[in-house]
Amino acid sequence: MTLATASLPTRDDLRAQFPPLAHGRAYLDNAAGGLLPARSIAAVTEHLTRYGATNAMPGHQPGREILALKTRAREATALFLNAAPEDVALAQSATALTFRLAVALARLWGPGDEVILSGLEHESNASPWRELQRVGVTVKVWHARQPDMTLHPEDLAALLSPRTRLVAVTAGSNALGVTPDLGAITALARAAGAWTMVDAVHAAPHAFPDVQTLGADFLTFSPYKVWAPHLGALWIRPELRATLPWSRLDFVPAGDITGLEHGTPQFELLAGWLGTLDYLRELGGYAELTRAALDSASARIQALEAPVMARLLRGLLAHDRVTVYGPQGLAGRVGTVAFRLSGETPEQTAWRLSERGVDVAAGHFYAVQPLKDLGLYPEGVVRASIAHYTSEAEIERLLTALE
Secondary structure, three states, X not given: OOEOOOOOOOHHHHHOOOHHHXXXXXXXXXXXXXXXXXXXXXXXXXXXXXXXXXXXXXOOHHHHHHHHHHHHHHHHHHHHHOOOHHHEEEXXXXXXXXXXXXXXXXXOOOOOXXXXXXXXXXXXXXHHHHHHHHHOOEEEEEOOEOOOOEOOHHHHHHHOOOOEEEEEEEOXXXXXXXXXXXXXXXXXXXXXXXXXXXXXXXXXXOOOOOHHHHOOOEEEEOHHHHOOOOOEEEEEOHHHHOOXXXXXXXXXXXXXHHHHOOOOOOHHHHHHHHHHHHHHHHHHOEOOOOHHHHHHXXXXXXXXXXXXXXXXXXXXXXXXXXXXXXXXOOXXXXXXXXXXXXXXXXXXXXXXHHHOOEEOEEEOOOOHHHHHHOOOOOOOEEEEEOOOOOOHHHHHHHHHHHO
């Protein structure tokens, strides 16, 4: 596949495609949800204008067009994950899909079975598995080591047993930005006979997941963190899909992943997600949406983020009133930094910055376990999180406003 253009768009070219950036505020809460490019917004509007709330029905032309839209969205999501379309579910959120998967696994496991949760998890990859305690499953926590809050595979090895059924681990901490060694983790779990559930929601915007190389059995991500409308996605390893007894409508065949989607899809949001993927195709420099185009876009995103993230971390570490949590260097983290400013609560700091046109987040962000381990729950931390469209000038505004 040949490149569509001789040169890739600059950061300024990309920023011009995101309407919210025209308002002049420094948006540094990308971990909570990304901004949408204009073509994604237009795709949602065009779908609603053309179809309203028309459903996918094979008996009329608009219904067939919407059914084709659903098929295209599933196929494009599979490309994003380097997966097969029949192994990918799309629904309202990663949390909802994880709870549905947990219901299925509760029908397979019981007393004597064990689940291990990493100590970095967002509750969407923790609470559903704690629900298994209702059927007698034992839940263990694999705590991150302080002070840098990293997960050490040897600590996981000490917890694994012949009764371990699942290891739940994030690809990137949504609160602290820490990125575990997924290759080592999935290899350990597999050797013990356990499955691995990877929460890639926070990591996906910074490095697109490849389920062919991660070694996971289940993986979730949220398109709305990847500059699309509010959607969630779940991938299941094909060898497992047909064996899982999830709740489904009676007419849906066993193993058909659409049985996990529960109800009418948000078709207008699927249209918006396709618009975002077209933006990513262009970002990668390709004429067609392919896995190669997405690999190129992911590499471009990492190159754009690197200097911005370096300035953010360096500036915060140099501030004499700031405490940064997690790794004190760039290794082992993605574009998120959690910190506190002495003399202020996280909410006070965030509101003060917002009054100066700099929008960061404050709280625990559903990352209960790591912030409890750090003694920072429930007030939490201030969280600054970047995307590929974030500029170094916005980081300078943050650092100046902190003074």
